Amino acid sequence: MAERFLVEAVNDALHVEMERDADVLLLGEDVGRAGGVFRATAGLRDRFGADRCVDTPLAEAGILGSAVGLCMAGFRPVCEMQYDAFSYPCLDQLITHVGRYRWRTGGTMTFPLTIRMPYGGGVRAPELHDDSPETYYVHTPGVKVAIPSTPADAKGLLAAAIRDPDPVVVLEPKLVYRTERGEVPDGEHVVPLGKARLAREGGDLTIVAYGAMVPVAERAADALASKADIEVLDIRSLKPLDEEALLASASKTGRVVLVQEAARTCGYAAELAAILAEKAILDLRGPVLRVTGYDVPYPYWSIEDAYMPSAARVVDAARRLLAF
Amino acid sequence: MAERFLVEAVNDALHVEMERDADVLLLGEDVGRAGGVFRATAGLRDRFGADRCVDTPLAEAGILGSAVGLCMAGFRPVCEMQYDAFSYPCLDQLITHVGRYRWRTGGTMTFPLTIRMPYGGGVRAPELHDDSPETYYVHTPGVKVAIPSTPADAKGLLAAAIRDPDPVVVLEPKLVYRTERGEVPDGEHVVPLGKARLAREGGDLTIVAYGAMVPVAERAADALASKADIEVLDIRSLKPLDEEALLASASKTGRVVLVQEAARTCGYAAELAAILAEKAILDLRGPVLRVTGYDVPYPYWSIEDAYMPSAARVVDAARRLLAF
């Protein structure tokens, strides 16, 4: 066990998994010589060589498309997209091929590729370095999606993604890359996809969150501590979803606040709310409330704090729900 | 008034709007010489010339990206994507530019472009001619989305889209291009965005649908007629949404079945369900049920009928809800 920042845990996972399996190959823009713009891939080119840690041309569809071909040659490619919004050029390959190719072969060929990228706002960056694109990925059949919020999960979920026989997208909350710090198991460490993490137990109200919104949820829970006993559920595996954990918590507390950084309409919180409206309707003691980014372009950073779901907004929603 | 098929109404709208405003310009693959693979653009090149009805190179991002530039030159481009799944290459331009450019100019420049495309399954076509991609569009800030289900709306919503100062995506249900036939007002006909259409009034249960799912909902309502009085709400403008109409119907009937052809997770029905779970929780007499496509690649067409939400599935959901 070592204390690591979240981004260091990512780096650790890549070292361990590339060591473990010679078919794992990393490709992306600036992942090699520079070790990644966030240094998530630092040291890998030196350790595993330029053929396994590849600085590609600047072309996201080319990266993901050639990864599909590399899978056919028996590799397990890990593709880095440099930032959330710069993954959009790869959506066509993702939707038309990555999510369908196995199906198209009648299940005879696997595409064990991983796409990882830093995502999310709050980092005082120029435009398009702040998006939360999970809906585009989650809505696409044939791919799995995970978003860690702790260093240990950042390592374990990435390892699970790399080992998974299906395509997995891992979104890493860049806002907490170097603020979330915690114990990370040394060596092999796998956190299975499809299992939520109960970040905090409570009986009065559940805050459901993932990624950089988990610390926000926890701060809100702290702020509410004197008034209510708040449960925080870290979804962490968006697809497959741990529906059981969601429904169990909803049935226990009867009150659910969903937090997501992405724009509201058709965000992931909508999916969670829909599941609750279908399967927990008799458990609910009040409306299902969403605290989300707004249906507007991610703003200039001088006002981004007002856009990002804050503990204050979560507290407000929780208070309203408790008073319902 | 003339009786027209839905695709003919689209063609009519294009004729009227291009006649009305010389800045309207149509671009896409095969929209000119061939008049479109569905003949939605037939006659336009002859009438308005090759400079206003442009056969472009085969490049969807190029089409949408150059449309952004055409807006800057004062045009109102109407971009055709040949099929739903072939619009994916344009998503990057859509998300990074089309939805943000006006915002980026501090609201000083407008981008009155329209993207239209046939969408949806059931047409016995090879792979990737069957997708329902509305989530990718609806989730993107800065763009509006409309999906007509009748010939009159196909004309009126497209006209509204073309005249709208903001970017609008119009998805046309190709399954009913030449089966839905109805009266279409001659000449100028505009159906405002943001207004739902009450396709059928009823008091016991609301089926909410759009596009090719509206006739399915109506068939289900017919099938249920002896048991219950079903309301069918045709959302038709997904963004902006007529939330009032949705909530009014939910408050009247207390029972809502949402129908969507797209894959379930983070589909548009999830958004509707989330709104209901937040704002209609006290009106609901049972769970909000979704009848949707499945979270799998759109299937080979020999089994597509089992994938597509059918009247039988809608009836089943409605029965369960009525019996709740």
Next chain:
Amino acid sequence: MASTIPAERGLRRVIGDDASIPDGEVDGLDDEGLLELYRSLVLLRTYDERSVIYHRQGRIGTYAIYWGHEAMQAGSFHALADDDWIFPSYRESAIGLLRGMPPATILSWWRGHPAGWWNPADYNVASICVPIATHVPHAAGLAWGKRLRGEDACAIAYFGDGATSEGAFHEGANFAAVMRAPAILFCSNNGWAISTPVSAQTRAQTLADKAIGYGIPSARVDGGDVLAVYEATRAAVARARAGEGPTFIEAVTYRAAPHATADDPSAYIDPERVEEARANECLGRYERYLRRHGLLDAELEQQLKAEAADVMRAGIAAAEAEPKPDLGLLFEHALVDPPASFQTDLAELRRILG
């Protein structure tokens, strides 16, 4: 620094015209090989012509006709080894036949039947690619992977003239070049992308010119000359195996049939050019070549065509004998490890459909 190889302007030809142009020479094919090539052409042609009829009869769905493209497909195919990978577009849907894929498989694909699914590794033939040009990066990746593994195999991707306008083509070609992937980018330039002529697709003088921008060599061949296509592909394969990276081949023909069964080209095509193309179509040209060289007579021709017709008759029968697929297939194959919801959904669906 090696000097950029400018695309050749003329179209390579091997087959003469029975008059002023004499037949050229081709390496690597003995009489047996020449006849194998013929057999492939006949099989492809028969498949195509029968498919159009099956479509009219309602026995298969919309079908992308490749009539007149057979020389590009068979010629290039025969320059490959069995380990080499093929990445077809819808236009090369039947190329798997040449690797022993049963016609019923491909017919099933066009029947929207899951029996049209295959394991690419069984034939080293990737799935038919429907979205234009998006398979070019796949071929680049596969070939790059083969190089990394130290294997000898290369990859060939087939795409059309229109495909060269797509970003996916560009990114794939560049990846192939940068990774020195043993790949062949085979452009079947049939003059049209549905109704859009190549003159509205690009201002480049030739599509082969595009190769210069990737620093890769190119060849332009007469796409109706099966031996010229063979020859050019053989050279490209040799380069690939020698570790010299990708080659771009532009094979030129004129589309003499509709884009697909759903298409009516009368609104846009040049009927004279179609006439000309049909008169000069690749199978006939090769037959005349073989006859000139004493390798083909009427009897052999009829025999091979009859054989191919039999294969197709059996193929469509087999495709039609496939049982209607169970709807459970909806939930299969997308994921190795499907979520529990798939079972629930399937059970519900079965209950409703009774």
Next chain:
Amino acid sequence: MASTIPAERGLRRVIGDDASIPDGEVDGLDDEGLLELYRSLVLLRTYDERSVIYHRQGRIGTYAIYWGHEAMQAGSFHALADDDWIFPSYRESAIGLLRGMPPATILSWWRGHPAGWWNPADYNVASICVPIATHVPHAAGLAWGKRLRGEDACAIAYFGDGATSEGAFHEGANFAAVMRAPAILFCSNNGWAISTPVSAQTRAQTLADKAIGYGIPSARVDGGDVLAVYEATRAAVARARAGEGPTFIEAVTYRAAPHATADDPSAYIDPERVEEARANECLGRYERYLRRHGLLDAELEQQLKAEAADVMRAGIAAAEAEPKPDLGLLFEHALVDPPASFQTDLAELRRILG
């Protein structure tokens, strides 16, 4: 058929080296014009150097340094007329200065402040494009639109060497060519895409070679030679106005500064080449040229630099004097016609934030 213009291999130069290479001639610039160009270079250089300092002082955010790129920007800029449109990437963030945009606007952009928003039509300068190459189709579309309207204006898009690998570049360049759009595709080849050298970006001999695939002419110039850049752009603009369509310009330099303030190039860059590039940087080269021609003396130089420094001092003061934006702005400007939910959201947010 016009013959394809092969990309030139050498780099055009106009400015000599004070030794063996004599100064060339340049059309279209009188002494006044030559000094205008100098003023622009000085302004851009001053902006850049001050910005790096402001960043260190925490007064602006991450900043994309363009030190050494000024000649490419100013040289090409001065070949344009006021009606011509400019499509900058983040690397040309300050090019609007040359069209009279206040430094405070651009500084505000880098401060993440909405005062950094501008109306493109006010300056004929499009918004700064952050996602690589995606503005190339915008420039193609604008230029195409200008041609359709019968206006004389052209468009110039600036992008880097790395950008040429993106599909968006490809599609935009092809659209420009096919539509005979009066566009200039200006590639600032600084040898690096962050840490990726151009040798890992392409196997093409030169980036200008890519133009051949679009059937458009190209020029390669020394990106440190402001007059060579001017000259090449002037020729491209003349072609555009004559209705001859787009031109590709590759201007070559070596990035002598970090990619951006957040970048540490020590891990990848060649320090000797950086040294060399810094010694031969464009502003100094032009100053020596002007001195050789008796157009510049120490006094004028100091005066212009002091003026530029004053402009920047005033600029940062103005940017810092901008009031903290109201959060209501979150909901403004995305849509002409916002949905009712925006008001509800804003009201709730104000209530919560008190």
